Amino acid sequence: AAGAEAAAPELKREIRKVGVVGTGTMASGIVQAFAQAGYDVVFVGRGEDKIAGVVSFIDKGLAKLVEKGKIDEDTKSDVLDRLTGSTEREALGDVDIVVEAIAEDLAIKTELYKDLDRICKPGAILATTTSSMPITKLGEATSRPESVIGMHFFNPATIMKLVEVVTTADTGADVNETVLALCANVGKVAVSCGDRSGFIVNCLLFPYLNDAVTLLESGAASMDEIDAAIKEQAGFPMGPFQLLDVVGNDVSLAIQQELFAEFKEPGFAPAALLEQKVAEGALGRKTGKGFHDYQ
Ligand code: 3HC
Numbered sequence: 001a002a003g004a005e006a007a008a009p010e011l012k013r014e015i016r017k018v019g020v021v022g023t024g025t026m027a028s029g030i031v032q033a034f035a036q037a038g039y040d041v042v043f044v045g046r047g048e049d050k051i052a053g054v055v056s057f058i059d060k061g062l063a064k065l066v067e068k069g070k071i072d073e074d075t076k077s078d079v080l081d082r083l084t085g086s087t088e089r090e091a092l093g094d095v096d097i098v099v100e101a102i103a104e105d106l107a108i109k110t111e112l113y114k115d116l117d118r119i120c121k122p123g124a125i126l127a128t129t130t131s132s133m134p135i136t137k138l139g140e141a142t143s144r145p146e147s148v149i150g151m152h153f154f155n156p157a158t159i160m161k162l163v164e165v166v167t168t169a170d171t172g173a174d175v176n177e178t179v180l181a182l183c184a185n186v187g188k189v190a191v192s193c194g195d196r197s198g199f200i201v202n203c204l205l206f207p208y209l210n211d212a213v214t215l216l217e218s219g220a221a222s223m224d225e226i227d228a229a230i231k232e233q234a235g236f237p238m239g240p241f242q243l244l245d246v247v248g249n250d251v252s253l254a255i256q257q258e259l260f261a262e263f264k265e266p267g268f269a270p271a272a273l274l275e276q277k278v279a280e281g282a283l284g285r286k287t288g289k290g291f292h293d294y295q
Contacts, residue, residue, distance in 0.1 A: 008181070008184070009177045009178075009180035009181040009184070010177060010178075010181055011177075011178050011181045011182065011185075012174035012175075012177050012178045012181075013096065013123060013125065013174060013175070013178045014096060015039075015096045015097055015125075015178065015182050015185075016039070016040070016096055017039070017040045017041075017042065017094060017095045017096055018034045018039045018040070018041045018042070018095060018096070018097055018098075018099065019041070019042045019043070019044070019091075019092040019095035019097065019098040019099070019120075020034070020041060020042070020043040020044070020098070020099050020100075020101065021043070021044045021089070021092075021098060021099075021100045021101065021102055021112065021116075022043075022044075022045070022100065022101035022102040023043070023045035023046070023050035023051065023053055023054050024101065024102075025155060025156075025248070025286065026101040026129055026153060026155060026157055027043065027045075027054065027101035027102075028053070028054045028057040028058065028157075029057075029153065029155070029156050029157025029158045030099055030101055030129065030153055030157050031043045031054055031058065031083065032057070032058045032061055032062075032079075032157075032158050033153075033157055033158055033186055033187075033188070034099075034186060035058070035079045035080075035082040035083055036079055036158070037185060037186040037187060038082075039082065039186075040082050040084070041082055041083055041084070042084045042085075042086060042091050042092060042095055043083070043084070043085055043086070044085075044086050044087070044088070044089055044091060044092060045085065045086075045087060046087065047087060048087065051085035051086070051087065052085075054083075054085060055080070055083060055085065058079070058080065058083070059080065061158055062076040062079055062080070063076070089115055089116070089119055090119055092116065092119055092120055093119055093120065093121060094121060095120065095121075095124060096123075096124055096125070097124060097125040097126075097127055097178075097179075097182070098116055098120060098124065098125070098126050098127065099127045099128075099129060099151055100112060100113075100116070100126070100127065100128045100129065100130075101128075101129045101153075104130060104131070104132055104133060104251070104254050106133050106134075106137065109128070109130070109133060109138055110137070110138065110141045113126065113138045113139075113141040113142050113148070114141050114142065116142070117141070117142035117143055117144060122144075123147070124147065125147050125148075125149065125175055125178065125179065126138075126142065126144070126147055126148045126149075127148075127149050127150065127151040127179065128148070128149075128150055128151070129150070129151055129152055129153050130150065130152070131152055131198075131199070131202050131251075131255055132197065132198070132202070132254060132255050132258035132259075134195060134197075135148065135149070135150045135166055135168050135195045136168040136169065136170065136195050139168055139170050139171070145168070145170035145171075146170055146171060146172035146175060147172065147175055148168065148170070148171065149165065149166065149167060149168075149171050149175050149176065149179055150164065150165065150166025150167075150193075150195070150199070151163055151164075151165060151166075151179060151183070152164040152165075152166060152199055152201075153188075154201070155246055155247055155248075156246070161187070161188050161189045162188070162189055162191065162201070163183045163188045163189070163190050163191070164190075164191050164192075164193050164199045164200060164201060165179050165180055165183065165190045165191065165192050165193070166192075166193050166194070166195055166199055167192065167193075167194065167195070168194075168195045169195075176192070180192070197258060197259060197262035197263070198255070198258070198259050198262075202255055202259070203259065206252065206255050206256050206259060207259070207267060207268060208240065209240050209243065209244055209247075209252060209256075210252075210256050210267075210268070210270060210271050210274065211267075212226055212230075212239075212240035212241065212244075213240075213244075213271035213273050213274045214271045214273075216241075216273065217271060217272065217273050223241045223291055223292070226239060226240060226241065227239020227240065227241050227242055241290075241291035241292060242291075242292065244274075244284065244290060244291055245284035245285050245290035245291055245292055245294070246284065246285060247284065248283050248284045248285075248286060248290075249274060249277045249278050249282065249283050249284050249290055249291075250278050250283050252274065253270055253274055253275060253278050256268065256269075256270040256271075256274065257270055277290060277291065
């Protein structure tokens with residue numbers, strides 16, 4: 001019946017141009033997701049080679065879609081035309097929202113937020129895709145904590161529909177509503193969450209992934225058997241070791257350490273084998289070797 005459902009969120013602040021900071025896996029996917037949805041995107045990286053890396057990632061992704069007949073060549077070049085890469089943060093002066101996807105390091109992020117606060121126009125929203133840093137602290141580094149919010153995308157960001165929209169006690173209701181509406185415009189499914197370590201997904205997913213590593217260490221089952229069991233039993237698209245390799249063992253270890261530091265539950269302590277993989281540089285698909293081999 002009319003009025004039975006909550007009204008769809010509205011863009012309370014106008015969003016025409018999007019900024020992204022970062023050139024890693026998440027940033028690249030996020031740039032592509034916005035550009036594919038029709039937004040002009042300015043992205044900032046630390047060097048020309050990193051900028052070129054993002055464009056090449058998106059070019060390859062779009063080429064795959066052309067190959068599959070999902071988009072045509074014209075659409076592909078339109079998407080690429082919406083991209084502007086820069087090595088200067090000042091390029092973000094006129095964007096309506098910045099999505100930050102840089103290293104998970106509070107000192108580095110805090111420095112960036114101070115700078116974004118100086119550079120970005122009044123009213124611009126500063127969103128972070130952090131999976132483990134307290135967003136409240138990032139807001140406090142700025143003069144506009146009401147405009148600071150979490151937009152936690154999932155890997156691969158071009159494909160995964162979920163975005164956790166994380167509000168702090170300071171986040172403005174108009175900012176929250178705008179970001180919820182923006183997610184819908186980009187074809188994502190938003191889930192709201194408070195600023196608690198791990199939010200919803202990582203708080204539940206990473207202890208499971210860590211347990212899978214501990215189970216492997218016990219010798220009771222092989223990696224392939226554990227992957228197969230979970231895929232079959234739960235209808236998961238990937239087994240735990242396949243997923244760890246997609247996320248990256250370094251990222252997974254950092255999340256696990258953060259959850260352990262926050263909740264102090266012995267079961268959250270990172271599995272020794274996960275630490276070993278990181279120490280060996282076996283980070284997952286991105287290095288060609290993680291738990292599984294991709295050479
Ligand atoms: N750009 C845009 N779209 C693309 C694309 C690209 N580069 N590549 C593929 N697609 C589209 C495809 O066309 C396809 O569209 P369709 O459904 O309309 O046909 C769709 O995306 C799926 O593509 P594929 O068929 O190639 O992919 P699969 O079906 O093999 O699934 C997967 C791949 C989505 C990665 C799946 O295995 C999966 O869901 N794995 C689990 C991933 C997951 O759980 N991620 C979350 C990790 S936790 C995290 O990220 C948190 C962080 O804090 C660490």
